[in-house]
Amino acid sequence: MKLVRYGAMGAEKPGLMDGDTLRDLSAHVDDITGAVLDDATLDRLRALDPASLPVVEGAPRIGACVGNIGKFLCIGLNYSDHAAETGADIPEHPILFFKANSAVVGPNDDVMMPRGSTHTDWEVELGVVIGREAKYVSKEDALDYVAGYCVVNDVSERHFQTQLTGQWTKGKSCDTFGPTGPWLVTRDEVPDPQALAMSLDVNGKRMQTGTTSTMIFTVAEIIEHLSGLFTLHPGDVITTGTPPGVGMGMKPPVYLKSGDVMELEIEGLGRQRQKVGQDA
Template identity: 80%
Template sequence: MKLVRFGDAGAEKPGMIDHNGDLRDLSGQVDDIAGHVLSDTTLDMLRTLDPMALPKVDREVRFGPCVGQIGKFMCIGLNYSDHAAETGAAIPEHPILFMKATSAIVGPNDDVVMPRGSTHTDWEVELGVVIGKACKYVSEEEALDYVAGYCVCNDVSERHFQTKLTGQWTKGKSCDTFGPTGPWLVTRDEVGDPQNLAMHLDVNGNRRQTGNTNTMIFTVAQCISHLSQMFTLHPGDVISTGTPPGVGMGMKPDPVYLKEGDVMDLTIEKLGSQRQVVRADG
């Protein structure tokens, strides 16, 4: 299934994409696409519905973040071997974790707003993993059983804030609008193997990133298992699992960063596409 949230920001309704690509309203079945409806039991109930019997919605409507009420937005850094190489970083021994503020989360096609003083805003297409049931101390072998589904994430980053302002990466990762998520949550049964998904990102029509989840240093299962050894992952939590090479910071001979008016287009196989226009704040 492809589950969505649509409507004005802060007032999104739950929906489903039918086999024709049309948007159907799920408001009569669930109140949101959020942690409390992502259990296997509820997802199985939604699978029994006849999408053609649900109210059809104009596809021109805004799509919101595909998961509502996200509790934790966790990100794995330097998780692609070829991306680590382009940044000159050593291969990490364990998954690098940083948190992205949930206030950064926006819809897949909402504007990305560069904060005041930003000169190093960068792009990062990433596979998002949405947790479907609480897990702690899970093994790698069972980890994927705790996944509700997957989505596209753009881990937008302000590199100066991230690396030059004293503190942790969070400063450069959590600016408002720096977490486009969606367009839809695709349930794990429809995705299959999360370690064989092609992805790419364009800026102004020029290909910047091309990659595949098969070059991840730590697999989705390894990331879930590792994090669950330290804290509980709750339904609706999102893990953004790292980016392939081609970020602006890694371009040679000189880095290239986003500017007002730039357009980012990003796609992950089976998970859909996003488009964001970049604008300056104030």
């Protein structure tokens, strides 16, 4: 099942993808948030006849696939080949940073580089959406706590991230730096989150090619680790790292500029497309 949110920013409605047709779920849930991501509610939605749901006409804006995100948790340097391209050691434990929820936008919304930015970079990542409260969860049971998966572009301002004295959050949390979606694919449609191809293009040129099979810490291991530190709640989003090919890792480095277009995709989870602008 592919759940989607559509409409103007801040006024998104819940929807469901029926093949290529967007259908309205407003009669059944108020929104796609942590409140409706438990297994019982998802089973109820899954049991609906899609043909009975109203068709959404036209081509509305697609919003972030999860509303009212609780925690936006990010794992850094989680692909061995990406760690190598940045000159970093393989981490002993998952590296954790946070992305401000105010960074979250839809999958095709513009990404706006902050004022004075010259080091804005791209990162295609697998997003994991928690469906029920998780604390002290074992890796053997961890995937049972997942509602579904989505595409995330972990846009990063590298100068802010590494040179402004502090933790990575400074370079990760700028407005529009968290495109999420286009849809939330429920976990029953993703039998193995460690076997998904992923890619990102800038202006039609392939920059990142990878697969979730090369993660250092698997989705299950990440959930085990994080739930041992604090409670994960329904609607929390975890991004799980990026494969090689980021601009910072190129020689010489290459960064985004106004007018650039990013296009990214994860197998079975959909595509994103963002045009890059610059705050005045």
